[in-house]
Amino acid sequence: MSGRVPWRLWAALLTGVVAVLTTPFAWPADAQPGRGDDPAHAVRVDVTSLSPQVVTGNGPNKVTVTGRVTNTSARRIENIEVKVQRGEGLRTTDQLRDALHGSGNFGYIVPAPHQVAEGVDPGQSVTFTLETKLRPIASDSLRVNEPGVYPVAVVVSGRPQRGNSANLDEARTLLPVTGLPDGGPNASADRPAPLTMMWPLVDRPRVVDTADDGRAVLGDDELATSLAAGGRLSDLVQAVELEAQAGSPLAAALCLAVDPDLLATVEAMTRGYLVRRDGTAEVEGGGGNAAKSWLGRVREIAKGRCVLALPTADADVVALSRAGLSEATGRAVTEGARTVKDVLGVEPVPRTVWPHSGVLDERAMADLAAAGTQSVLLEPRGLQGGPANAAPVRVATGQNPGGQAQTPVALRVEPLFGAALDPVARGAGEGGQAATAAQNALGVLVHRTTVSRPDGPLLLAPPRRWALPVDALRSLLQTARSLVTGRLAEAAGLAQLAAAPPGAGAVPLAYPVDAGAQEIPPTVTARLSEVNNQVRDLLSAMKPDPANNNYQPSNLVNPVQLGVLRAASTAWRGTPALAERWTAATVAQLADLRDGVKVLGQATPYTLASSDSPLPLTIANTLPVTVHVQINILSATGLRTQKLEVQQVSARTSRSLRIPTEVQRSGQFYIDVSVSTPGGTPLGQTTRLRVTSSAYGTITTAITAGAAVLLVALVARRLVRRVRAARAGATTDQGVPVAHGTTGRSGDEGASES
Numbered sequence: 001m002s003g004r005v006p007w008r009l010w011a012a013l014l015t016g017v018v019a020v021l022t023t024p025f026a027w028p029a030d031a032q033p034g035r036g037d038d039p040a041h042a043v044r045v046d047v048t049s050l051s052p053q054v055v056t057g058n059g060p061n062k063v064t065v066t067g068r069v070t071n072t073s074a075r076r077i078e079n080i081e082v083k084v085q086r087g088e089g090l091r092t093t094d095q096l097r098d099a100l101h102g103s104g105n106f107g108y109i110v111p112a113p114h115q116v117a118e119g120v121d122p123g124q125s126v127t128f129t130l131e132t133k134l135r136p137i138a139s140d141s142l143r144v145n146e147p148g149v150y151p152v153a154v155v156v157s158g159r160p161q162r163g164n165s166a167n168l169d170e171a172r173t174l175l176p177v178t179g180l181p182d183g184g185p186n187a188s189a190d191r192p193a194p195l196t197m198m199w200p201l202v203d204r205p206r207v208v209d210t211a212d213d214g215r216a217v218l219g220d221d222e223l224a225t226s227l228a229a230g231g232r233l234s235d236l237v238q239a240v241e242l243e244a245q246a247g248s249p250l251a252a253a254l255c256l257a258v259d260p261d262l263l264a265t266v267e268a269m270t271r272g273y274l275v276r277r278d279g280t281a282e283v284e285g286g287g288g289n290a291a292k293s294w295l296g297r298v299r300e301i302a303k304g305r306c307v308l309a310l311p312t313a314d315a316d317v318v319a320l321s322r323a324g325l326s327e328a329t330g331r332a333v334t335e336g337a338r339t340v341k342d343v344l345g346v347e348p349v350p351r352t353v354w355p356h357s358g359v360l361d362e363r364a365m366a367d368l369a370a371a372g373t374q375s376v377l378l379e380p381r382g383l384q385g386g387p388a389n390a391a392p393v394r395v396a397t398g399q400n401p402g403g404q405a406q407t408p409v410a411l412r413v414e415p416l417f418g419a420a421l422d423p424v425a426r427g428a429g430e431g432g433q434a435a436t437a438a439q440n441a442l443g444v445l446v447h448r449t450t451v452s453r454p455d456g457p458l459l460l461a462p463p464r465r466w467a468l469p470v471d472a473l474r475s476l477l478q479t480a481r482s483l484v485t486g487r488l489a490e491a492a493g494l495a496q497l498a499a500a501p502p503g504a505g506a507v508p509l510a511y512p513v514d515a516g517a518q519e520i521p522p523t524v525t526a527r528l529s530e531v532n533n534q535v536r537d538l539l540s541a542m543k544p545d546p547a548n549n550n551y552q553p554s555n556l557v558n559p560v561q562l563g564v565l566r567a568a569s570t571a572w573r574g575t576p577a578l579a580e581r582w583t584a585a586t587v588a589q590l591a592d593l594r595d596g597v598k599v600l601g602q603a604t605p606y607t608l609a610s611s612d613s614p615l616p617l618t619i620a621n622t623l624p625v626t627v628h629v630q631i632n633i634l635s636a637t638g639l640r641t642q643k644l645e646v647q648q649v650s651a652r653t654s655r656s657l658r659i660p661t662e663v664q665r666s667g668q669f670y671i672d673v674s675v676s677t678p679g680g681t682p683l684g685q686t687t688r689l690r691v692t693s694s695a696y697g698t699i700t701t702a703i704t705a706g707a708a709v710l711l712v713a714l715v716a717r718r719l720v721r722r723v724r725a726a727r728a729g730a731t732t733d734q735g736v737p738v739a740h741g742t743t744g745r746s747g748d749e750g751a752s753e754s
Contacts, residue, residue: 042073043120043168045082045156046432050173050439053475054446055134055144056482057179057186063142065130067171067432069156071120077158079165080120083113084132085155086175089148093416093452099151100419100440102172106151111140113157120158130154135180147187149447150175173436174443176479178450178486187450187488194457194492195449197480198308198354198377200257201236201298202464204571205313206265208276208585210559216268217282221275224287227266227294232467234294239473240301243481250481253491255306256298257354257461260339261313261566263298266291267343295343302344306494309348312336313565314464316520317355318511320568321364323525325532329364330371332565349495351375356464356570357518358382358413361511362397369397369408375498377461378410379418384508390414390456392497396506409502411494417444417460425463438472442479449489457497458489464570518573524583528564531590534681535560538593541677542625545651551624560589596623597649598684599631599673605690614658615641615691619675621649629683631657634672639663639691641671646678663693 047067052059065084071077087106090096098104116128133141144150152175159165179186203226209217226233244250269291274282311317311332320329333353340348351374355364358379368376376395383393392409420440423433441462448458468476483489535557542553563586572579600618608615621627627649633641642660649655674686 041169042071042075042077042160043080043156043158044070044072045154045169045171046070047154047171047173047439048432048435050152050175050435053176053439053442054479054482055175055177055180057181057184059181061135061181062131062133063152063175065132065154066128067130067154068125068127069116069120069169070125071122073160074122075161075163076119076121077160077168078119079115080117080126080156080158081113081115082128082130083111083155083157084130084142085110085153086142086144087151087153089146089150089451090174090447091451093448096149096416096444096447096452097419099172099174100416100444104151108151108153109143111142113155135182135184144175144177144180146185147177147179148451149443150177171432171436173439174447175439176443176446178446178482178488187446187486189450189453189488192484192487192490193449193453194497195253195480195484195489196255196457196459196492196494196497197253198255198257198459198461198494199236199240200462200464200466201233201262202257202259202310202314203233203262203265204465205261205566205569205582207261207268207562207566209589211274211282215271216265216273218265218269218273218275218285221285221287223265224269224285224290227287228290231290234290235468235470235473237294237297237301238470239477241297243474243477246301246304248481249484250477250491251305252493253480253484253489254477255308255349255494256302257308257310257464258298258340258344258348259310259312259314260336260343261562263295263343264339266295270295299344302346305346307340307344307346307348308352308354308494309333309337309340310354310464311565312339312562313569314356314571315565315568316570316573317353317368318359318361318364318515319520319525320528321361321367322519323522323529325525325529325564325568326367326370327536328528328532328561328564328568329367331561333368333371333373349498352411352494352498353377354461356573357515358415358418358461359511359515360509362509365395365397365408365509373408375409375411377413377459379413379415381415381512382510383410383412384510390454390458392456392500392502394502394506396508407506409498410507411459411497412456413459413461414444414448414454416448417441418463420444421462421466421468424467426465427467434468434472438468438476441476445476445479445483449483457492457500459494459497520568520570520572520579521576524567524576524579527583527587528567531560531586532564534590534594535564537677537679537681540679541628541681542623543628545624545626548624548651551651553625556593556623556625560586560593563589593623594681594683595685596683597621597627597629597675599675599687600654601687602689605668605692608661608663608691608693610663612660612662613693615661615671615689617657617659617673618654619647619649619657620654622652624651626650627683628678629675630678630680631659632674632676633659636669636671636691639669639671639693666693668692 045067047065049066051064069080085108087108090099111132114130117126120126134144135141137143153170153172155167155170157167203223206218206223207216208219211217225231228234244254269287272288273285275285276282312335315332317329337348351372353368353373354377358377359382390412392411395407395410397407421437423437484491539553539557544550544552567579567582567586598620600620628646629649630646631644640662669691671689671691672686673689675683
């Protein structure tokens with residue numbers, strides 16, 4: 001027994017081991033692992049420029065990369081090195097797609113790295129400029145020997161404190177090559193690809209109200225900054241002015257895609273406008289001169305050029321159709337085209353719509369077709385299959401409104417161009433996102449015109465609200481122009497594509513799930529549907545008043561109708577809170593309009609002197625149009641009113657009415673009175689009137705008269721009985737002597753009668 005370990009000791013040892021194994025290890029405070037110490041996230045590299053952006057035969061035999069390395073870890077990084085790696089040329093659109101998504105293994109060629117810093121402390125950055133030869137084959141060159149589009153990776157390596165040297169981050173982009181310097185080969189094509197490039201001039205809704213003097217009220221003054229020199233919208237116009245002037249080789253290929261609401265807002269700014277601060281205070285806007293300059297420049301570049309009108313406020317036509325707002329969809333398309341024509345003085349491409357994201361569902365397509373649309377710009381993912389080429393195809397839908405013989409034709413948009421620019425779809429992005437996005441877009445443009453040319457037109461469409469520096473915009477247009485002049489592409493106008501006969505057969509629509517998830521939410525569109533219905537009803541109850549210069553009711557409700565489209569703008573896709581906010585503003589606009597007609601209250605109570613005295617009412621109309629109203633009275637107990645026919649109240653006047661009443665009792669009454677349109681849309685607020693009456697109603701009079709008759713009958717009955725009793729007493733006195741001082745039954749009866 002002495003040589004054996006007691007079982008209790010074994011149990012204690014086992015318990016201790018388990019406790020140690022299950023207790024979390026406590027790292028020292030300066031060595032706890034985290035994102036900042038993960039070698040994969042120790043630094044961030046941003047490429048700010050790549051020069052040349054497109055390698056050409058008459059350019060330099062080198063590529064210059066500039067960028068910035070930022071230490072995002074909690075440790076100092078030693079021996080920061082940068083190298084530029086080049087992958088194999090992309091041969092197919094699938095490889096191009098993989099490169100844009102950062103996936104795929106392209107067999108990178110790795111030149112020797114270059115040290116850019118001995119070390120970088122946490123939170124600090126270091127900039128670098130790195131030159132790498134294109135050719136010939138050498139250890140310090142990219143070994144580019146033929147035209148094409150190549151994936152390029154800028155790789156940063158270093159050694160974190162208490163760590164080993166490793167690759168810490170990389171930035172990927174595309175390097176398009178149309179020709180090699182020093183006598184190298186150039187790209188060629190058997191036939192040039194028809195090229196059309198959309199150029200969106202789109203903002204988000206800004207107008208939140210209209211002041212009493214007719215001036216527009218903007219929710220902020222950010223648009224003034226965008227219109228001024230150096231602003232986003234100004235840069236978009238400047239790039240066209242410098243690189244795609246009227247008559248230039250690229251002019252015919254470029255098509256301005258303009259939001260009519262943006263043009264209307266800028267035009268309103270030229271006349272003076274207000275800006276709402278802190279939700280209530282309104283101050284003078286400061287962008288009037290910038291608006292005049294920008295609008296004049298847009299009118300100039302639009303002359304003789306393709307211009308496409310987007311739906312007003314770039315409204316989400318799919319969400320509108322889902323909510324049954326087909327009328328609003330048609331208005332956004334037809335009135336939008338009219339606005340573009342009125343403001344710019346040019347005829348936009350007729351009956352053509354470019355929906356957001358290039359996708360539609362069947363109901364939206366049916367609504368657009370009912371509005372006269374004949375062509376739509378769609379991405380391939382918006383169609384269920386179809387021919388492999390990029391030629392226009394007719395859309396097959398299950399709905400054919402109005403018995404139309406043909407459905408619209410789909411002009412297919414190149415999806416990878418928009419995907420390359422997606423990082424700048426809502427702004428310039430962070431770090432080197434803008435430079436990388438612009439470089440990738442150039443890669444797609446060159447690839448689709450020199451490597452994987454489509455069997456049909458090449459229709460390029462950037463994101464609606466894209467933001468690139470003016471130099472990047474100019475480079476995009478310069479590259480497109482060089483492709484046209486080099487016979488690698490030919491300029492083709494959008495109208496030319498729309499007029500081309502579609503292929504045989506029809507292709508069904510496909511509405512992607514992710515597009516539906518980004519729509520304006522049904523809670524918003526349901527409220528907008530209610531607003532739209534009430535506006536339609538208001539219009540039917542209004543008419544021009546000759547005494548007020550025949551002011552048109554449509555002018556009165558137009559701001560609310562625009563509010564419906566602005567609240568449904570695709571600018572709010574993915575941000576339902578903003579859509580809710582704009583919807584609330586539109587509802588408030590409608591409420592202000594409805595409050596223009598109301599029942600006037602009275603400080604003192606009305607007094608009705610008789611049972612059929614009429615009740616006086618006054619209806620006030622502060623609107624500049626005549627309004628037909630229905631008076632609604634909730635009668636009180638003891639007072640009844642007759643229902644009146646629809647009444648007409650002239651513009652900016654008050655009308656006094658006398659409502660027939662029947663008072664059924666005297667006293668005090670409270671009556672709720674309201675007005676509405678004949679269709680039932682409430683106008684103004686319900687007014688509570690206090691009425692007093694000293695008159696007797698019919699029932700009261702009948703009861704009083706009945707009581708009086710009954711009282712007279714009872715008195716008469718009493719008198720008759722007294723007379724009869726008196727006569728009976730007289731007869732007794734004459735026939736029977738009365739003995740005084742005696743008691744008996746007869747005496748008792750006589751005493752009772754007396």
